[in-house]
Amino acid sequence: MVAIIMFIVFAVVGIAYIKMRYINIAFIASQFKGCNVIVFGKKGSGKDILFSSVIKKRGCKHLSNIEYYKGKTEVKPLGYLSVAPNVYNDFIDGKVKVIPKNIIEKADYYLSDGGIYLPSQYDNILSKQYPSLPIFYALSRHLGKMNIHVNVQNLNRLWIKLREQADCYIRTKRAINMGFWILVTTYVYENYNDALELLKPIKKTIKGDVSKVEESSRGFIEKRTILVPKRWLEYDSRYFHKVIYGVPSPDKKK
Numbered sequence: 001m002v003a004i005i006m007f008i009v010f011a012v013v014g015i016a017y018i019k020m021r022y023i024n025i026a027f028i029a030s031q032f033k034g035c036n037v038i039v040f041g042k043k044g045s046g047k048d049i050l051f052s053s054v055i056k057k058r059g060c061k062h063l064s065n066i067e068y069y070k071g072k073t074e075v076k077p078l079g080y081l082s083v084a085p086n087v088y089n090d091f092i093d094g095k096v097k098v099i100p101k102n103i104i105e106k107a108d109y110y111l112s113d114g115g116i117y118l119p120s121q122y123d124n125i126l127s128k129q130y131p132s133l134p135i136f137y138a139l140s141r142h143l144g145k146m147n148i149h150v151n152v153q154n155l156n157r158l159w160i161k162l163r164e165q166a167d168c169y170i171r172t173k174r175a176i177n178m179g180f181w182i183l184v185t186t187y188v189y190e191n192y193n194d195a196l197e198l199l200k201p202i203k204k205t206i207k208g209d210v211s212k213v214e215e216s217s218r219g220f221i222e223k224r225t226i227l228v229p230k231r232w233l234e235y236d237s238r239y240f241h242k243v244i245y246g247v248p249s250p251d252k253k254k
Contacts, residue, residue: 017227020183020225020226020227021226021227024224024225024226025053025054025057025226025227025228026057027188027224028050028053028054028170028186028188028224028226029054029057029058031168031170031188032054032058032108032147032149033058033147034147034167035147035166035167035168036137036140036147036148036149036165036166036167036168037147037149037150037166037167037168037169037170038114038149038150038151038152038155038158038162038163038166038168038169038170038195039051039149039150039151039152039169039170039171039172040151040152040153040154040155040158040169040170040171040172040195041153041171041172041173042153043153044175045172045173045174045175045184046172046174046175046182046184046185046186047112047151047152047153047172048112048151048235048237049172049175049182049184049228049233050151050170050172050184050186050226051068051110051112051149051151052068052069052228052232052233052234052235053184053226053228053232055068055069055072055073055110056069056232060106060107060108061074061104061106061107062074062107062108062109062110063075063076063080063104063107063108063109063110064076064109064110064111064112065077065078065110065111065112065113065117066112066235066236066239067234067235067236068110068234068235069234069235070234074104074107076109078111078117078118078133079130080102080103080109081103081109081133081136081137081140081148082130082132082133082136083099083132083135083136083139083143084099084132085097085099085132086099086132086135087131087132087135088131088135091135101143103143103144103146104144104146105144105145105146106144106145106146107144107146108146108147108148108149109146109147109148109149110149110151111148111149111150111151112151112239113151113152113240114150114151114152114158114159114162115152115153115154115157115158116240118150118158118159118162119157119158119159120156120157120158120159120160120163122159123159123160123161126159126161127161133161133162134161134162134165136148137161137162137165138165150162150166155169155171155195155196156196163192164192166192168188168189168190169188169189169190169191169192169194169195170186170187170188170189171186171187171189171195171198172184172185172186173185173186173187178227180229180230180231181227181228181229181230182227182228182230182233183225183226183227183228184225184226184228185223185225186223186224186225186226187200187201187221187222187223187224188220188221188222188223188224189219189220189221190219190220190221191218191219191220194218194219194221199218199221200221200223201221201222201223202218202221236248236249238251
């Protein structure tokens with residue numbers, strides 16, 4: 001009897017491990033492959049951990065404002081994503097100016113701390129000074145067969161011209177240190193309003209009709225927990241210490 005119980009326990013733990021370590025990470029990585037994704041969550045909830053795990057899982061060349069993996073990340077400023085001098089009027093009037101192509105094909109861009117670069121309260125300034133960035137964001141698949149991903153602490157703190165054009169929103173709820181791994185709990189959203197309201201998946205009950213009525217007002221929402229090996233995390237979690245002070249943070253590995 002004891003042997004049977006132990007077998008069941010190990011089987012349950014094994015299935016949970018496989019799901020969190022492989023299946024769930026693969027599912028989330030697939031969202032990044034097909035969509036412009038915005039990841040949001042409180043400080044320390046695992047936003048950059050999620051970026052890093054997705055990048056590692058996909059194994060693709062990529063661009064970013066910070067270095068996630070030495071030799072694999074090409075650091076580029078956000079201004080790299082531009083169709084300047086073209087603006088919306090040029091498309092409306094049929095006067096689009098041909099420009100040199102300087103982007104890398106099939107290399108997604110990962111923007112860490114989007115609330116610093118593209119804060120919603122500076123909408124007017126951003127619209128005047130960087131009018132071509134939202135155009136590039138909308139046309140990224142056409143221009144480079146690429147996606148643009150942003151992480152930010154608060155979803156509505158990101159520039160509205162980007163956040164309402166995204167295809168997928170992922171909320172990181174918490175990141176738990178488990179020795180050699182970090183456990184990250186996420187919620188994946190199809191619709192912006194569902195993400196903004198922090199809705200959770202509807203639990204199916206025997207009252208099927210009620211669930212259908214509630215779900216009809218929501219898009220796809222799914223909870224996924226991932227188990228990330230710490231060895232995957234090469235990025236500097238205190239990157240802006242060096243940006244602001246000119247030297248690495250005290251706890252930066254030598």
